[in-house]
Amino acid sequence: MIITNVNLVLEDQVVNGSLEIENGVIKAMSDTASQLPQAFNGEGGWLMPGLIELHTDNLEKYFTPRPKVDWPPFSAMSAHDAQLVGSGITTVLDAVALGDYREGGKRHENLDHLIETVVESQKRGVNRAEHFLHLRCEVPHETTVDMFERYRDVPAVHLVSLMDHAPGQRQFVNVQKYREYYQGKYKFSDAQMFQFEAEQRARSEKWSGANRAEITRQCRERNIPMASHDDATLEHVAESHELGMVIAEFPTTVEAATASHNLGLKVMMGAPNVVRGGSHSGNVAAHELAALGVLDILSSDYYPGSLLDAIFKLTDDERNQLDLAAATQLATVNPAQALQLDDRGVIAEGKRADLVLAHHLHDHTYVTRVWREGRQVF
Incomplete structure (x- = not known):
């Protein structure tokens, strides 16, 4: 042809x-x-x-399109796959969350079906894009290591990230932003919200350090690429580098992003951050990192169509030096190299x-x- x-x-x-x-x-x-x-x-x-997507939560929206509505798995997968390809994405790591950061949460109940569907649909050759798995490990939870061990040896697993969404640190240094996000998501009353905050802080203190150390140890043994998540300080970055991370997902400050980039971690930011002109959590804007030359990878995160939009938006942004070829690398060769997808x-x-x-x-x-x-x- x-x-x-x-x-x-x-x-x-x-x-x-x-x-x-x-x-x-x-x-x-x-x-x-x-x-x-x-x-x-x-x-x-x-x-x-073809665009390469390392972190999308999009599949869960198709599996559970409304609360308490479970969609037939292969129908959900087909619709998700079609949306990705229609956005120019030909390689995707479907992100699945391990560990549940809400008491009584049901998210983990769909995991077996979701992972099995990704693997089986790829095996059957029915997907338009090529699908792999990204295990997002919520470290402040007592079930996280057990859940990780359940799925760590699935051949489709190409990336593991470690995250802690407890209030007052990382993504949610601004506690008011934390409350706005979770009250909007779970419809908590003020009293329920304060109880939720206290529970998440306690879980973080009890479980995060030990779970982070154990999961990264097992990943190093298996040569599974790892990503940090929401690093905010030089201490966070130093720890991520020491643990063997290759990607810094969504660092929240210029300081953390610059330090990560200088240590050789590929700094990944959300394409919606670029399109919207800033972070919905009030953290550093991706265009600031592009202007500093420390932005390495873009991810569509929660909106697949944002990846191509962000490439052209960065190209047109006079605040940085990215031409179209350089901006395209953020969603193509750079993520490929991070995961050693050299073809x-x-x-x-x-x-x-x-x-x-x-x-x-x-x-x-x-x-x-x-x-x-x-x-x-x-």
């Missing part, structure tokens, strides 16, 4: 030309248009590597033909075609 009349978004530049695919990989590229009549005409759009993430000869064609129409950039391993999936 030949794709012609496109702007090829390469690692370090954008070149108008054409591209040839054979047996699911990129065979050749040219800076001239193809004259062959069978070539697909990209009509001047941007041809980018994808860049348009180059011999790499997988995971590709996204996008066009700018009416002040918005739209995904118009997607290929995974040379097969059109959107």
